Amino acid sequence: MENNQNKVGVLLANLGTPEAPTAKAVKAFLGEFLHDKRVVDMTRWLWCPLLHGIILPVRSPKVAKLYESVWMEEGSPLMVYSKRQQAALEAKLNMPVELGMTYGSPSLKSGVEALTARGCEKILVFPLYPQYSRTTTAAIFDKLAKSLKQQPALPEFRFINHYYSEEDYIEALAQSVEAHWEQNGKPDMLVCSYHGIPKRYADNGDPYASHCEGTTSKLAARLNTDVPVKMTFQSRFGREEWLQPYTDKTLEVLPSEGIERLDIITPAFSVDCLETLEEIAEQNRDAFMEAGGKEYNYIPCLNDAPAHIEMMCHLVERHTKGW
Structure with missing residues (x-):
């Protein structure tokens, strides 16, 4: 056991990823997620019949091919960058x-067990989601509580709820944008694309949309630039209405509005993953260029x-103070 006088540890929590870019691994992952x-x-x-009878059999092979296109030598991008962060x-x-x-x-449970084995x-618990949502941050809380139900003795927990407006977070985002501009020049517009959620969730009290607005407005204020900053939402699934404006639909019309050079950043993602490297950097680039765009640059996650x-x-230092 290592020396840990205060007996405090950190559990970095993220969504997760398939273990391999195969239909079988993707099906197992999506099955648990959905x-x-x-x-x-x-x-x-x-x-459940819809999920197991149609969605998983149809989507798993397709999604596996997408994962294969972004898979790194060390594994899934989300896992590779998460391990580097850790x-x-x-x-x-x-x-x-x-x-x-x-x-x-x-798993969250194995992370807790590893920390307790190290004397914590x-x-x-540090969810790597800057903006709170029931679909992400709250899901971590639920899963962690459920996984520890049979534990006879529990460690003491603290939980970071969000950090969408933290000065250091906004500064890190701004620095990544400014470094890109210094190297490549300024675009006609900067788009902040956030992972979407059903609009109904926001209508029922999920603060995610307002958190995204807070991040976008603070980033725009910190950049203090004549480049317009626009907020959109990506990765919608199913037929019901999700938060708008949609990223893909927006990018399809921007060239007709005179936006030829576009930079796009994804502030809801703490690490690059399928939704950033394939959906934003590839799919949405194609949509923008096919609509008449001239230049499209994806600014990577903070990783x-x-x-x-x-x-x-x-x-971490602030949330563990006095512990």
Whole structure:
């Protein structure tokens, strides 16, 4: 057991990823993900036959091919960058840091077990979602509670709810944009694309949309530029209305409005993954260029950039103060 005088550890939590870019692995991952009532709240007797009879058999092979197109030598981008964050954060904080995924491996439970094995009696759960949503942050809380139901003794927990307006987070985003502009010049517009959720969830009290608006407005204020900054929502699924404006539909009309050079950033994602590297960097680029755009640049997620790790350290230090 390592020296850990305050007996405090950090559980970095993210969504998760298939273990391989295969239909079988993707089916297992999507099955767990789309079974979560926080994500899809349809009546189970309606949803489950649809999920297992149509969605998983049809989508899994297609999604597996998309994963294959972005898979890195070390594995899934989400896992590769998450592990780099974990290692960098642990080195900087000098306290135990483990990974736990809401779906797939390593699980939230295994992350807690690894921390307790390292002597941690107090655990800060750090969801890597800047903007809170019932579909992401709350899903971590539910899954963690459920996974520990049979534990005879529990560590003490603290939970980071969100950090969408943290000064260090906005600064890290702004630095990534400014570094890109310094190298490539300024665009006609900067689009902030956030993962969408059903509009109904927001209407029923999920603060995600307002958090996204907060991040966008603070980033625009910090950049203090004549480049217009626009907010959109990506990755919608199913037929019901999701938060708008939709990223893909927006990019299809921007060239007709005189926007020929476009930069796009994804502030809801703490690490690059399928939704950023394939959907935004590839699919949406094609849509914009086919509509008449001249130049399209995807600005990567913060990943393990020094400014991002510094921000994470400050958050951990503040949330564990006095513990």
